[in-house]
Amino acid sequence: MAAAAIFLLFHPALLAQDFAVVGAKTWTMTSQKPVENATIIVRSGKIVSIENSGTVPPDLKVIAGESKVVTPGFFNAATQIGLIETGAIAATDDRASDWDRLGAGFDVSRALNGNSLLVELARADGITGAFVYPSASKKMPFGGLAATVKMRNTVEILDRPAASLVAYLGDGVWKNASGSRAVEWQALRMALEGGSRPSRTGAADKAEMKPDDWALSRVRAREIPLSIFADRESDIREAIKLAKEFDIRIVIIGGAQAWRAAGDLAEAKIPVVVSPALNLPYNYDKLGARLDNAQLLARAGVEIAFGLVGGRISSNYNAGLALREEAGIAVANGLPYFAALRAVTTAPRTIYGVTGGILTEGADADFVIWDGDPIEPSTLALKVYSQGIELPTSTRQDALASRYLEHVDKKERR
Amino acid sequence: MSNFTFGGCREPSEIAPLAFVRVGGLMGAVTMQSAIRFFPCAARPVRGRNSLVKIAIAILLGAAVAASAFPSPLSARSSWDNPPIPSRYVAPARQSVIIRGATILVGDGGRIDDGDILLRNGKIARVGKDIASSGELEIDGRGLWITPGLIDVHSHDGTFVLPLLDIDSHAGDVTEGSDINVADTWIETAVNPQDVAFSRALRAGVTTLQILPGSTPIFGGHAVVVHPVPAATLAEMKFPGAPVGIKMACGENPKSTGGKADHKDWPTSRQGVFSYMRASFQAAKDYLANERSGHAQPNDPKKAALAGLLAGDFRLHMHCYRASDLAAMLDLADEFDFRITAFHHATEAYKIADRLKAAGTCAAVWSDWWGYKAETLDAVRANAPILEHAGACVMMHSDSPAVGQRLNIEAAKAAAAGRRIGLAFSAEQMIRWTTSVPARALGLEDRIGTLAAGYNADLVVWSGDPFSIYSQPRLVFIDGAIRFDRSDAEPYAATDFELGRIEYGEVK
Numbered sequence: 058m059a060a061a062a063i064f065l066l067f068h069p070a071l072l073a074q075d076f077a078v079v080g081a082k083t084w085t086m087t088s089q090k091p092v093e094n095a096t097i098i099v100r101s102g103k104i105v106s107i108e109n110s111g112t113v114p115p116d117l118k119v120i121a122g123e124s125k126v127v128t129p130g131f132f133n134a135a136t137q138i139g140l141i142e143t144g145a146i147a148a149t150d151d152r153a154s155d156w157d158r159l160g161a162g163f164d165v166s167r168a169l170n171g172n173s174l175l176v177e178l179a180r181a182d183g184i185t186g187a188f189v190y191p192s193a194s195k196k197m198p199f200g201g202l203a204a205t206v207k208m209r210n211t212v213e214i215l216d217r218p219a220a221s222l223v224a225y226l227g228d229g230v231w232k233n234a235s236g237s238r239a240v241e242w243q244a245l246r247m248a249l250e251g252g253s254r255p256s257r258t259g260a261a262d263k264a265e266m267k268p269d270d271w272a273l274s275r276v277r278a279r280e281i282p283l284s285i286f287a288d289r290e291s292d293i294r295e296a297i298k299l300a301k302e303f304d305i306r307i308v309i310i311g312g313a314q315a316w317r318a319a320g321d322l323a324e325a326k327i328p329v330v331v332s333p334a335l336n337l338p339y340n341y342d343k344l345g346a347r348l349d350n351a352q353l354l355a356r357a358g359v360e361i362a363f364g365l366v367g368g369r370i371s372s373n374y375n376a377g378l379a380l381r382e383e384a385g386i387a388v389a390n391g392l393p394y395f396a397a398l399r400a401v402t403t404a405p406r407t408i409y410g411v412t413g414g415i416l417t418e419g420a421d422a423d424f425v426i427w428d429g430d431p432i433e434p435s436t437l438a439l440k441v442y443s444q445g446i447e448l449p450t451s452t453r454q455d456a457l458a459s460r461y462l463e464h465v466d467k468k469e470r471r
Numbered sequence: 472m473s474n475f476t477f478g479g480c481r482e483p484s485e486i487a488p489l490a491f492v493r494v495g496g497l498m499g500a501v502t503m504q505s506a507i508r509f510f511p512c513a514a515r516p517v518r519g520r521n522s523l524v525k526i527a528i529a530i531l532l533g534a535a536v537a538a539s540a541f542p543s544p545l546s547a548r549s550s551w552d553n554p555p556i557p558s559r560y561v562a563p564a565r566q567s568v569i570i571r572g573a574t575i576l577v578g579d580g581g582r583i584d585d586g587d588i589l590l591r592n593g594k595i596a597r598v599g600k601d602i603a604s605s606g607e608l609e610i611d612g613r614g615l616w617i618t619p620g621l622i623d624v625h626s627h628d629g630t631f632v633l634p635l636l637d638i639d640s641h642a643g644d645v646t647e648g649s650d651i652n653v654a655d656t657w658i659e660t661a662v663n664p665q666d667v668a669f670s671r672a673l674r675a676g677v678t679t680l681q682i683l684p685g686s687t688p689i690f691g692g693h694a695v696v697v698h699p700v701p702a703a704t705l706a707e708m709k710f711p712g713a714p715v716g717i718k719m720a721c722g723e724n725p726k727s728t729g730g731k732a733d734h735k736d737w738p739t740s741r742q743g744v745f746s747y748m749r750a751s752f753q754a755a756k757d758y759l760a761n762e763r764s765g766h767a768q769p770n771d772p773k774k775a776a777l778a779g780l781l782a783g784d785f786r787l788h789m790h791c792y793r794a795s796d797l798a799a800m801l802d803l804a805d806e807f808d809f810r811i812t813a814f815h816h817a818t819e820a821y822k823i824a825d826r827l828k829a830a831g832t833c834a835a836v837w838s839d840w841w842g843y844k845a846e847t848l849d850a851v852r853a854n855a856p857i858l859e860h861a862g863a864c865v866m867m868h869s870d871s872p873a874v875g876q877r878l879n880i881e882a883a884k885a886a887a888a889g890r891r892i893g894l895a896f897s898a899e900q901m902i903r904w905t906t907s908v909p910a911r912a913l914g915l916e917d918r919i920g921t922l923a924a925g926y927n928a929d930l931v932v933w934s935g936d937p938f939s940i941y942s943q944p945r946l947v948f949i950d951g952a953i954r955f956d957r958s959d960a961e962p963y964a965a966t967d968f969e970l971g972r973i974e975y976g977e978v979k
Contacts, residue, residue: 145845175842314973336671337872338634345973368873374842382880385940433940434880435887454841458853458892461821465861468825 073102073422073445077113081122081426085416086129086403089395097127099422102445107416120440126427128398129414130185130208130441134330134405135310135364136376138176139169139189139206139214149173153192153200160196161248162268165189166204166218171211174453175373180208181450182377183425183438186216188330188364188409190223190284190310197231198224198241199248202272203284205411208441210448220409221284221308222272227292228311228342242295248273249303282306282408284330288313288342297325308408311365313343316350319357328360328408332367333387351400352391361396362405363387382434397432421445552775552784554715556659559706560698562950567591569604570932573612578619578906578921582899588617590928593951598922610932610946618902618937619920620678620929620949621878622909624788624835625815625868628669628699629662629682633872646685647692651725651737652751654717655772656692658684662705665967668872669699669708674955674963675876676931676944679710679910679919683718683815686790689725689738689747690777691718694788696913698949701964714914716812717780720790721745721800723846745799752807755781786812786914788835792846794819801830813912815868816840818850824861833864833912837874838884855882855904856889856896866908878905883938898938927951 076099083095085107096111097104113119142149151168154160169189170176179187185208191201200223207216224245225231227238235241248269266274275281285296288311297318300307309315312329315322322329333351338344354361365372367379384397392400403414413423422445429436441448568590575586575598587602588595630644644661647653662682672680677699684691694716697708725744729737738744755777761768762778779785787804791797791814804811813833814820818841820827820834827834834854841850851857858865867882869875882904886896910920918927928951935942947955956962 142842143845143848144843145848317973334873334877336876337667340634343634368871370840370843375839378839378884382877382884382940389941389943433883435883435890435938437887437891454851454853455892457849458821458851458857458888461824462853462857462860462892462894464822465824465857468861 073099074118074447075100075116076118076120076445078120078122078127078426079113081125081127083107083122083127083416084129084398084402086399087415087417091126095122095127097122097416097424099442099445102422104416104418104420104422106418120426122426125439126429126431126436127416127424128183128427128431129402129416130423130425130443131183131377131380131401131431132186132188132362132405132414133179133184133364133366133376133380133401134188134362134408135190135372136179136187136366137189137192137373138179138187138376139171139173140165140191141373142170142173142175154194154196157195159201160194160269161199161201161222161272162270163191163194163199163201164204164219164268165191165201166215169204169206169215171206171209171214175376176206176208176214177449178375178452178454179377180441180448181438181452181455182375182381183427183431183441184208184377184380185423185425185441185443185448186406186411186413187376188220188405190221193225193230196269197234197244198226199269199272200225200286205406205409207411207413207443208448209443210446217409217411219272219275219281220411221282222276223284223286223310225286226296227287227289228340230286238292242292242299245299249277249299249305276305277303279304279306281410282308284308284310286310288340288346290314290317292342293318294321297321297327300325300327312350312354313338313346315359316347316353317345319354319359322354323358326360328362328404329354330362330364330405330408332365332372333363333383333390333392334366348386348390349392351387351397355392355396360404360408361400362408363400364405377438378434381432381436384432385434388432394432401432552772552779554659554693554695555657556695556706556709558709558711559704560700560709560711561707562593563952565590565593565950565952567596567607568610568948568951569602569607570610570612570615570617571602573932574616574936575922576616576618576899576902576937577923578902578910579923580899580903580907582897586617587612588922588930590930590948590951593928595922595924595926595928595930597924612932614935615945616933616935616937616942617922618676618879618931618933619906619910619922619926620931620947621676621905622913622920623672623677623680623869623875623878623905624813624866624909624912625870626668626672626680626682626872626875627685627870628672628680628872628875629664629666629697629705630658630684631668631872632663632666633668646687648687648728648733651688651729651734651747652690652773653684653688653692654690654776656684657695658682658692659695659705659709662695662697662708664702664705664708666872667966667968668875670701670964670966671872671876673699673947674944674957675878676933676937676947677875677878678929678931678947678949678954679913679915680875681716681788681913683716683788686718686720686724687728689720689744690751690773691720691790693717693776693785696915698954700949700954701966703967710915715785716788716913717776717785718788718790719748721748721796722790722792723844724790741796745803748803749806751777752781752803752809756807781807781809783810786912788812788912789814790816792816792818793849794822796846798823798826801826801832804830813864813866816870818847818854820863820865821851821854821857822849824858824863827858828861828863831864833866833908834858835866835868835909835912836885837870838867838881838888852885852888853892853894855885856892856894859896859900859904860889860894864908864911865904866912867904868909879937879942880940881905883940886938898936901938
């Protein structure tokens with residue numbers, strides 16, 4: 058009873074307000090062009106209409122959008138927000154399985170923490186969704202099962218658990234255990250060949266299978282993609298072969314040298330999640346990393362999304378701002394603007410099998426009102442909506458800044 | 472801003488001007504401003520021993536007094552205390568250039584719309600409107616923006632060399648790790664010019680960067696200032712006559728190495744780190760006193776380096792995050808009468824903006840790094856805006872070959888955080904954080920960081936507003952020579968490392 062009451066209390070349809078946003082340039086992502094001076098009508102958490110200079114029903118609250126820009130909420134295609142709060146405290150770090158009984162089946166969805174300050178900050182930066190991946194486990198070459206998250210104003214941010222199985226190939230990740238990346242590829246093939254083999258149609262009962270086997274069965278059944286962290290061309294081409302031989306879906310994450318295999322990746326319909334700003338060879342797998350990687354991939358017809366943005370620190374601690382900055386860097390280096398917007402809205406959601414990322418009649422009212430071009434890092438997210446509910450965008454950083462700004466101003470007045 | 476500390480110059484090229492100052496003192500007519508202009512490295516306003524005030528007094532008292540009152544940075548107390556590598560940097564041949572009709576951000580807070588700039592003999596000859604030309608190469612700057620070359624006061628390029636090698640995990644060149652005090656080391660002896668990060672910095676508009684040693688030891692050693700230009704040796708990149716910095720670190724980094732197997736006798740706590748600093752400065756003070764009084768003492772390069780700090784010969788760049796650490800360091804500096812030029816990282820500087828302002832100590836900060844360790848948990852993106860608003864000295868820095876390619880965007884992100892809390896900054900104000908302010912921190916404020924007549928012709932011609940993510944450097948000048956031109960058929964010169972390896976560079 059109580060649970061039902063609480064459920065009703067927080068049910069989005071009850072919290073969502075009916076309102077209209079008027080005057081904003083609106084990227085619906087259903088067209089290469091934005092709707093100028095749009096009137097967006099939202100009722101019961103859903104978008105009713107988006108029309109140029111549309112009229113507003115008299116009963117609706119109006120939110121001024123003049124000189125503003127509206128886009129779907131952004132989506133970070135490779136981050137670990139919700140799995141770590143600070144590197145200073147191991148107890149806040151739930152990114153990896155150190156238990157030798159859970160490799161492929163390690164399921165990060167059990168550890169997600171929507172109360173993390175990293176989530177709050179990403180939300181304030183206009184991120185409403187993300188692909189949250191596990192780090193390397195103890196069972197080569199797997200990390201485990203990644204989840205997608207959806208920003209809400211609660212601790213509960215899980216959207217789709219087990220959205221993809223994650224594996225790490227090359228880049229020295231397993232060097233001490235494998236001795237050679239050939240071992241890593243063989244271990245991956247052995248895992249895909251082994252275990253119980255459910256039919257395509259009759260997916261095996263999860264309860265009857267060990268978690269690692271179940272995770273692999275999802276991949277073999279093409280229900281979820283295998284996301285392979287790889288940078289070197291030889292590994293990327295090995296992944297293409299694997300996709301063909303095993304008839305499985307693969308996503309490449311990282312892909313520093315993916316531009317060298319762009320045509321073949323496009324032909325194999327393998328999406329690539331890239332960090333557009335990566336132009337430094339941190340290791341030998343990343344030789345030839347270049348700022349127009351995203352552009353070259355997109356031009357060849359590869360589906361791209363952006364993740365691992367901002368490097369080791371900001372990919373988690375600034376998962377929102379770094380995403381926007383790197384989308385801008387991709388455009389500065391030749392990627393068409395619309396393709397960059399797709400890579401942070403629609404594309405990653407499509408790759409990982411979740412809805413959203415487009416603003417169209419009947420879609421959830423998940424969008425952001427920006428005070429300018431959203432892929433300029435100096436632009437601010439003014440309002441962030443999920444299912445028509447305005448999410449809080451003030452952060453602990455804002456509270457600290459305000460406190461000490463007040464100190465400065467008091468001293469000045471004295 | 473006359474209360475900033477300045478280090479002495481040890482470069483051969485500075486010998487003549489310094490000698491001339493001393494003689495010039497007898498002439499008795501050297502104004503402070505002209506002294507700064509003509510003897511940039513020798514005559515600097517400082518609180519310490521080399522102050523212009525003291526020089527002025529010396530002028531009154533006569534040169535004989537000056538000789539003892541101001542031990543020359545050149546009359547080195549010990550040979551250990553001189554830079555081991557002289558600058559062999561030479562600007563390439565260049566022609567006179569005039570760029571017309573650009574939006575010019577001067578670097579010192581000024582802005583000239585539809586402005587012209589004339590470069591001659593490696594220097595800026597004129598900046599203004601409708602400058603008369605006389606046969607110079609004319610560049611149409613309409614629609615373009617011009618800023619001083621960007622300056623990064625915190626780089627590890629050339630020592631954190633990419634790609635990282637196996638050996639770097641236990642024997643890298645960022646930091647000498649044999650002792651908690653490696654003040655006697657000189658990072659210039661480690662720099663590998665073939666680090667690709669230099670080439671990336673140059674094409675991102677960086678014309679000067681300071682390579683600092685790392686922050687594992689408390690006393691990390693001497694820094695070096697370079698131009699990120701293609702070269703076979705560090706000497707060919709080394710900024711001629713730049714004051715020398717020394718790196719120190721407080722907080723988590725130095726304390727966290729203590730107690731480990733290799734470093735059992737290193738401090739393991741903040742109080743241990745400060746105690747070690749205090750003891751070291753006391754020893755250096757005694758060493759300096761002995762030296763001044765002519766008492767014989769064993770040559771000790773570590774003490775000599777710290778004595779140099781106390782004597783004001785070196786500029787101190789401090790790695791510190793927490794407000795309480797910053798404040799404790801300022802107290803230590805008061806106790807031993809030395810100056811801290813800048814706190815680097817300083818994620819909590821905004822909490823003590825007034826103290827930093829009063830001390831004349833700058834903060835060199837990121838726009839948004841936080842969270843990765845305990846002392847970063849109170850970082851705010853509005854750090855720089857709050858400091859600027861309070862009248863304290865603030866600049867952006869990188870500490871990273873990635874961020875080092877986007878110092879302009881660091882400033883843009885910081886300013887946006889200011890806008891979020893009601894502090895607005897114009898482009899001409901923001902550009903200071905990556906140009907004239909870091910120039911001041913390096914003691915090079917009379918040569919670089921500002922677009923004004925007489926300054927080195929270090930500048931960037933941008934495709935648009937430099938604080939937009941879409942803008943890119945079109946031309947990068949160093950000492951009047953074009954070192955990067957995006958319109959070249961092959962604008963990206965391969966480093967030796969990249970040459971013959973997998974393709975480099977971006978499609979235009």
